Amino acid sequence: xxxxxxxxxxxxxxxxxxxxxxxxxxxxxxxxxxxxxxxxxxxxxxxxxxxxxxxxxxxxxxxxxxxxxxxxxxxxxxxxxxxxxxxxxxxxxxxxxxxxxxxxxxxxxxxxxxxxxxxxxxxxxxxxxxxxxxxxxxxxxxxxxxxxxxxxxxxxxxxxxxxxxxxxxxxxxxxxxxxxxxxxxxxxxxxxxxxxxxxxxxxxxxxxxxxxxxxxxxxxxxxxxxxxxxxxxxxxxxxxxxxxxxxxxxxxxxxxxxxxxxxxxxxxxxxxxxxxxxxxxxxxxxxxxxxxxxxxxxxxxxxxxxxxxxxxxxxxxxxxxxxxxxxxxxxxxxxxxxxxxxxxxxxxxxxxxxxxxxxxx
Numbered sequence: 233x234x235x236x237x238x239x240x241x242x243x244x245x246x247x248x249x250x251x252x253x254x255x256x257x258x259x260x261x262x263x264x265x266x267x268x269x270x271x272x273x274x275x276x277x278x279x280x281x282x283x284x285x286x287x288x289x290x291x292x293x294x295x296x297x298x299x300x301x302x303x304x305x306x307x308x309x310x311x312x313x314x315x316x317x318x319x320x321x322x323x324x325x326x327x328x329x330x331x332x333x334x335x336x337x338x339x340x341x342x343x344x345x346x347x348x349x350x351x352x353x354x355x356x357x358x359x360x361x362x363x364x365x366x367x368x369x370x371x372x373x374x375x376x377x378x379x380x381x382x383x384x385x386x387x388x389x390x391x392x393x394x395x396x397x398x399x400x401x402x403x404x405x406x407x408x409x410x411x412x413x414x415x416x417x418x419x420x421x422x423x424x425x426x427x428x429x430x431x432x433x434x435x436x437x438x439x440x441x442x443x444x445x446x447x448x449x450x451x452x453x454x455x456x457x458x459x460x461x462x463x464x465x466x467x468x469x470x471x472x473x474x475x476x477x478x479x480x481x482x483x484x485x486x487x488x489x490x491x492x493x494x495x496x497x498x499x500x501x502x503x504x505x506x507x508x509x510x511x512x513x514x515x516x517x518x519x520x521x522x523x524x525x526x527x528x529x530x531x532x533x534x535x536x537x538x539x540x541x542x543x544x545x546x547x548x549x550x551x552x553x554x555x556x557x558x559x560x561x562x563x564x565x566x567x568x569x570x571x572x573x574x575x576x577x578x579x580x581x582x583x584x585x586x587x588x589x590x591x592x593x
Contacts, residue, residue, distance in 0.1 A: 238309075246339030253278035255290070261422035265436065267421035272374035273341030274331040292338035299344060300325050302351050303520070309355065312524045319538045320524040326545035328554065328569075329461045329509035330516040336554040343513060346375040350382075350517050357386050360399065362406040369410040377389040377437075377499075378514055381413060383407050440499055448501040453508045457497055461509035464548035464572035465523060465541075471580045472526050479522050490518045534583055541576050548572030 246284040248267035251260045256278025262266070273291065280287040300321050305316035325331050334344045349372030356365040365386075372379040390403060418428045429434060447453060459466055469476040480487040497511045531537040550568045552559040561567050 234457045247503055249339045259421055261425050262424055266424040268421055269417045270342045270376055273345050275456055292341045293510050295344040296335050299348050306355055307524050308421055316528045320520055324516055324520045326549040328549055328551055329383040330513045332549055332554055346379050347387040349379050352512055353382055362402040366406040370413050373410040373414040378496045385485055385489045388488050392485050404438050427470040444501045446498050447503050448498040452462055453501055456508040457512055461512045463569045464544055464576050467577045468580055472530055475526055486518050490515055530585055537579055537583055544572040544576040
């Protein structure tokens with residue numbers, strides 16, 4: 233678990249979330265935006281009759297386990313074989329920034345709840361269970377702002393499926409509670425002892441965009457966003473690029489989802505591109521769904537391929553700050569993830585070459 237008292241973490245978000253939990257069942261007026269509005273996880277934690285760190289750890293652990301299990305079920309519902317879905321869920325759990333960082337830092341509970349919201353909302357959207365979708369989306373709007381991309385993504389899904397004319401009334405009713413909740417907490421809750429109000433919402437987020445955009449567009453930020461966050465599986469979609477293009481061509485709404493996650497990652501970036509990896513976490517749904525499809529169609533017939541890739545995924549999960557047994561320093565982290573990336577990419581290239589040779593015979 234993160235040593236939240238260490239000077240290294242003195243300016244991290246976790247201190248704001250602890251203030252929210254301490255004030256529960258009331259609302260603290262001293263929390264800075266946007267943390268004052270990301271209340272679901274810390275507020276629930278504060279209701280528990282347990283000390284602060286233990287309560288965060290308990291709720292976060294339950295949420296992390298639920299996320300892996302529900303993602304496994306999600307993949308099964310999408311036609312992925314059980315063993316491949318199990319492999320993919322474990323591979324996702326090995327990602328340092330999409331999962332490992334949240335398991336290590338339980339105060340980021342709202343990040344995990346936002347990911348749960350995406351998995352559940354997509355599942356409910358596919359099943360057209362709009363009432364439950366509305367409930368899940370409304371709760372998700374109390375976690376992180378990125379959840380609101382479900383509005384254009386669900387619209388695009390219905391349009392792509394050709395059912396928008398039939399479903400649009402139910403869809404409008406389903407997204408309304410989340411929009412209302414999102415606005416109401418920003419109108420009525422205090423942050424830094426003032427209320428943002430309806431007139432202050434857009435100016436605030438435009439101001440934060442202006443503060444962040446210079447850092448967000450640096451080469452370092454793009455590297456962290458698109459490469460570093462997805463290691464060691466970064467190259468798999470490119471090695472099987474035809475399958476990747478086909479996957480997103482059949483799911484344009486999912487490609488839109490990925491693009492919108494990248495756009496929302498332009499907010500809240502520190503100098504040097506810091507935090508760009510963590511804020512890309514919602515993209516796991518698209519990336520690891522794609523990897524599950526690639527694993528089922530490209531790797532599953534090679535018995536040793538999936539266990540070997542999972543071993544590489546575990547190696548790539550090792551970190552000098554995170555984990556029960558952290559690595560000695562940053563250089564070891566870099567070495568581990570590079571070796572893991574080379575191993576996984578080599579397996580993919582071998583399997584691709586072998587499949588091409590078999591088809592040629």
